[in-house]
Amino acid sequence: MGAAGSKLEKALGDQFPEGERYFGLENFGNTCYCNSVLQALYFCVPFREQLLEYYSNYKNGVDTEDNLLICLADLFTQISSQKKKTGVIAPKRFVQRLKKQNELFRSYMHQDAHEFLNFLLNELVDILEKEARTAKIEADTSSPPEKTANGPKNPQANGVQKEPLVTWVHKNFQGILTNETRCLRCETVTARDETSFDLSLDIEQNSSITSCLKNFSSTETLNAEDKFFCDKCCSLQEAQKRMKIKKPPHILVIHLKRFKYIEQLGRYKKLSYRVVFPLELKLSNTVEDADSEYSLFAVVVHVGSGPNHGHYVSLVKSHNHWLFFDDENVEMIDESAVQTFFGSAQEYSSNTDHGYILFYESLGANKNS
Secondary structure, eight states: OHHHHHHHHHHHGGGSOTTOOEEEEOOSSSOHHHHHHHHHHHTOHHHHHHHHHHHHHHHHSOOOOOOHHHHHHHHHHHHHTOSSSEEEEOOHHHHHHHHHHOGGGTSSSOOOHHHHHHHHHHHHHHHHHHHHHHHHHHHHHHSOOOOOTTSSSSOOBTTBOSSOOOOHHHHHHOEEEEEEEEETTTOOEEEEEEEESOEEEOOOTTEEHHHHHHHHTOOEEEOGGGOEEETTTTEEEOEEEEEEEEEOOSEEEEEEOOEEEETTTTEEEEOOBOEEOOSEEEEOOBTTOOOEEEEEEEEEEEESSSSSSOEEEEEEEETTEEEEEETTEEEEEOGGGGGGGSOBSSSSOSOOEEEEEEEEEEHHHHHHO
């Protein structure tokens, strides 16, 4: 990619960001689902910085077994420490570890980028939590417990820490949703919180992210066979249910549900619907009803007409420039080109490049960092 790399450097010229690296990733046989997500995560700057910091501390510590977190940190470190500004890197170690870890990604078949992102974030959290537990056990065994008049400090039930560990992965991506159910007989509201690393939104033709979010939080009536058991009434009652965002995440990942199971066909179909996603997003369906403002910095795009074949590429915003990553190739694109990935207004269209996973960063997070 020497020519393409130098072309990108020429295009940016004096505006090439200091210390930044733009590297394509080699494809190891249908690994574009992985490459497109890795590029989006690399340009998620708070996540990248914390991963690199973790790795520099890790390298100073003891060696442990190879895992996905170490392989990812090693890859990001390789990219960020390149002498050249542009080029191609082979994420071989990471892909090998991924295939070893999860048989789902072992075949050369077309994989789902969203499934991969979900698996990766959860795997990183599991590794960090395991490391924290090990470190705590080591710390507890190396230092004698402090004796106090009221017994030992921080008593734990069966040796298990009660409060969940919040890792830097959680701090970046985790939001809290609340599921509110209102009994229509006694008006009691039952709220159940759940955490998530992304929002999966149903989509409609010629819609927008804002309308999809409104539908996500719209009120649903539970009646007939779907009645709700109200604890106060001690019986099944008609109720209204809605989902709201209790705590918006710093990095908002929106997954557009473009692959839908069609009963009559007995298979999945790709929905090529046109869904407008703005460069600046106001999240209004929060519990506090205060708008949270976000800025788009990456889009994973599915290219192709069906769910079981096709290709993934990513669009990334870095230092106010938009870049197009297609495995080994990296090129500059105009900001106005982003709207060509909204989808198709007609059922059958020659345009099959559709935004699939959107990455937004909280503008509040920027101000505080």
